[in-house]
Amino acid sequence: MESGGAFAGLHLKPSYHHHQLLRPPRTAAINLLPSSSSTDKRHLSPLPLKLQKQSHFASYSCNCSINDGSAFQVASPSSATPELADIDWDNLGFGIIPTDYMYVMKCYLDENFSKGALQRFGNIELNPSAGILNYGQGLFEGLKAYKRHDGNILLFRPEENALRMKMGAERICMPSPSVEQFVEAVKATVLANERWIPPPGKGSLYIRPLLMGSGSVLGVAPAPEYTFLIYVSPVGNYFKEGMAPINLVIETEMHRATPGGTGGVKTIGNYAAVLKAQSAAKAKGYSDVLYLDSVNKRYLEEVSSCNVFIVKGNLITTPATKGTILPGITRKSIIDVARSQGFQVEERHVSVDELLDADEVFCTGTAVVVSPVGSITHLGRRVTYGSDGVGRVSKQLYSALTSLQMGLATDNMGWTVELK
Numbered sequence: 001m002e003s004g005g006a007f008a009g010l011h012l013k014p015s016y017h018h019h020q021l022l023r024p025p026r027t028a029a030i031n032l033l034p035s036s037s038s039t040d041k042r043h044l045s046p047l048p049l050k051l052q053k054q055s056h057f058a059s060y061s062c063n064c065s066i067n068d069g070s071a072f073q074v075a076s077p078s079s080a081t082p083e084l085a086d087i088d089w090d091n092l093g094f095g096i097i098p099t100d101y102m103y104v105m106k107c108y109l110d111e112n113f114s115k116g117a118l119q120r121f122g123n124i125e126l127n128p129s130a131g132i133l134n135y136g137q138g139l140f141e142g143l144k145a146y147k148r149h150d151g152n153i154l155l156f157r158p159e160e161n162a163l164r165m166k167m168g169a170e171r172i173c174m175p176s177p178s179v180e181q182f183v184e185a186v187k188a189t190v191l192a193n194e195r196w197i198p199p200p201g202k203g204s205l206y207i208r209p210l211l212m213g214s215g216s217v218l219g220v221a222p223a224p225e226y227t228f229l230i231y232v233s234p235v236g237n238y239f240k241e242g243m244a245p246i247n248l249v250i251e252t253e254m255h256r257a258t259p260g261g262t263g264g265v266k267t268i269g270n271y272a273a274v275l276k277a278q279s280a281a282k283a284k285g286y287s288d289v290l291y292l293d294s295v296n297k298r299y300l301e302e303v304s305s306c307n308v309f310i311v312k313g314n315l316i317t318t319p320a321t322k323g324t325i326l327p328g329i330t331r332k333s334i335i336d337v338a339r340s341q342g343f344q345v346e347e348r349h350v351s352v353d354e355l356l357d358a359d360e361v362f363c364t365g366t367a368v369v370v371s372p373v374g375s376i377t378h379l380g381r382r383v384t385y386g387s388d389g390v391g392r393v394s395k396q397l398y399s400a401l402t403s404l405q406m407g408l409a410t411d412n413m414g415w416t417v418e419l420k
Contacts, residue, residue: 087234092198095233104229106226108224108226113228134217135213137174137222139268141164141207142207143157143161144207145207146197148200152418156329156333164265167265172262198234205234210231235367251291252378256274257291257294274304288305290303294324299352300319300351300355305367306328312359316343316344360373360386
């Protein structure tokens, strides 16, 4: 499960320019590109994706297309080794760093997304009555791009993010990009911001796709207009501990999700529910919070931004995704990797008692990949795992998955997408 807290807003340097996205006045939607009176509502982004960066930026000229058959220009560096951004790659944390370009595509309710465009990264403008602001009609995704030593760029299972966004969009009554549109937009955004991809071993480029009701609506109803937006930021470790063990506390009063709700889709509102408990836990020195189910209050659900696994002997167990738990892509990948390495993996109810009796515990998510758990505190009782908290299984699965993501191992799963 990907982290939501680190990307709560677009905090930009004052030097970044504001662009406007064309839209009919009646919708009062997001403004990002220059207006043009000749553009109708089915073609809201008139600018082609052929970009010419200025000064130290590279130029882009690679042709691609999306599934509506229209041709456009996707960013592709003209030089094999573009100049890296001037930041401290050795001390990269997990926070927003403004990059060069973002991707925007729009459509109306009951229509399909068609054309999108890359634009300079900058602030966006929304009408106060936009659906996203009033009723939280929005989704987000998270994935990463890695730079290999040979200069190639790798994405990890981007089609899974596209499918999960489509599932979530259906749940909260939004149109969504097709899988092909989503993946091509991700590729375009990554390539346009290539100089921000950390060198091998220094981190990754975090990719944040957003889908929001940007049209105006006053009564409780789906918004009339929608915006799909992608921005990126170079990141290091999500937890300050890195691969060192984290310390969790079990929350017994507040809950992240309820049966029949939206806990199983990546809605923006899901993450607001964890902030109070998470802030209180961090104030007491814990890394994060582990939530229990809201019905029985004895079965594990998720950490604030991660899925959780327990290990007992050769058995790895994780809570089943039954509507209240997000089906994490890293979670899904770890299950497949573990089974391929001979572990028995079960997806089912996992009780607190099983957790406290486990040999080791770890969390998974796009931001953290695999994060070992050093201790868990429940009702004042603190249980530790292993001598240093980093168990053998956690290390083994972390190494296997990151080797695939970074292109250090042969991808027999067919999970990576090579961009260059």
